[in-house]
Amino acid sequence: MLRNHPPPSADLERLRAVAHAIRRTCIELATGKGQGYLGQALGFADVMAAVYFHELRWDPRDLDWPERDRFVLSTGHYAIVLWATLAEAGAIPREELATFATDDSRLDMSTLDTSPGVEATGGSLGHGLPVAVGMALGLRLSGSDARVFCELSDGECQEGSTWEAALSAATFGLDRLVAIVDANGIQADGEIVVALEPLAEKWRAFGFDTQEIDGNDMAAVVAALERARARDGRPKAIVCRTLPGKGVPRLERREKAHFIRVEADEWGAILAELEAERARASGRTAQEGREGAT
Numbered sequence: 178m179l180r181n182h183p184p185p186s187a188d189l190e191r192l193r194a195v196a197h198a199i200r201r202t203c204i205e206l207a208t209g210k211g212q213g214y215l216g217q218a219l220g221f222a223d224v225m226a227a228v229y230f231h232e233l234r235w236d237p238r239d240l241d242w243p244e245r246d247r248f249v250l251s252t253g254h255y256a257i258v259l260w261a262t263l264a265e266a267g268a269i270p271r272e273e274l275a276t277f278a279t280d281d282s283r284l285d286m287s288t289l290d291t292s293p294g295v296e297a298t299g300g301s302l303g304h305g306l307p308v309a310v311g312m313a314l315g316l317r318l319s320g321s322d323a324r325v326f327c328e329l330s331d332g333e334c335q336e337g338s339t340w341e342a343a344l345s346a347a348t349f350g351l352d353r354l355v356a357i358v359d360a361n362g363i364q365a366d367g368e369i370v371v372a373l374e375p376l377a378e379k380w381r382a383f384g385f386d387t388q389e390i391d392g393n394d395m396a397a398v399v400a401a402l403e404r405a406r407a408r409d410g411r412p413k414a415i416v417c418r419t420l421p422g423k424g425v426p427r428l429e430r431r432e433k434a435h436f437i438r439v440e441a442d443e444w445g446a447i448l449a450e451l452e453a454e455r456a457r458a459s460g461r462t463a464q465e466g467r468e469g470a471t
């Protein structure tokens with residue numbers, strides 16, 4: 178029951194299994210279209226699993242529940258990972274995934290105002306944090322204790338509007354606001370073109386209580402989310418270093434991972450690599466557990 182917040186302790190293995198299922202669905206969705214924004218979705222799947230299955234106060238059966246925490250997906254083109262996450266939680270029917278990116282579907286390549294579980298559309302980059310700041314202020318003014326989580330990309334940290342919103346968040350002491358930056362090191366044509374580093378230092382300088390973590394390490398993601406619960410008058414930022422294509426070695430090595438298009442017969446190999454990697458990672462975790470016990 179996800180309304181009961183927070184669970185007493187993180188079940189990391191369960192969250193890793195959820196992240197794996199999210200990745201598998203993302204690949205299936207991209208396979209159906211022969212292409213998609215898959216690299217960043219695979220990279221961000223661990224964070225999505227931890228946010229939706231551990232941290233967020235929400236009800237998959239009632240996405241408009243007024244007391245829900247808000248999750249703003251600022252990068253609309255990450256939609257595929259949101260659809261996969263919502264389907265995993267039962268918030269959208271799995272059959273509906275078959276409509277992905279077809280005319281009149283609620284589930285498009287980017288978020289729509291008609292899409293389920295979308296607090297704000299995000300196709301035009303740099304708007305998510307400003308909207309999230311407004312939401313956090315509005316919720317506080319109305320006496321709500323709901324929190325606002327805002328995903329944003331490293332590319333969006335090149336937008337002035339992001340930093341204007343950050344200044345406001347700190348000025349207004351929005352400590353129920355958590356900016357989750359997917360620092361995956363890429364933007365449209367490959368590597369980041371306008372220097373961002375040291376990125377965490379920038380968030381700190383703007384008044385955010387900032388953590389910098391490996392966003393593909395489930396234990397680190399859960400610990401950071403839990404630490405970000407502190408009511409200390411400061412907005413929170415979690416800079417997540419993630420690997421585009423995570424979980425599929427041939428995609429992890431790919432130079433251009435922003436938009437992935439492969440030959441029709443390669444999708445099967447991509448899914449097979451995901452399953453093999455998961456088996457390897459589970460084996461490693463079990464081995465570490467045994468060694469830890471001795």
Ligand SMILES: Cc1ncc(C[n+]2csc(CCOP(=O)(O)OP(=O)(O)O)c2C)c(N)n1
Nearest residue numbers: 217300301302330331332333363364365435
């Ligand atoms: C304001 C705005 N400018 C440009 C674009 C076009 N655009 C879409 S995705 C993208 C790449 C941005 O990089 P990042 O946000 O880091 O995303 P990633 O490559 O990790 O998916 C760009 C420039 C846009 N959607 N909105």
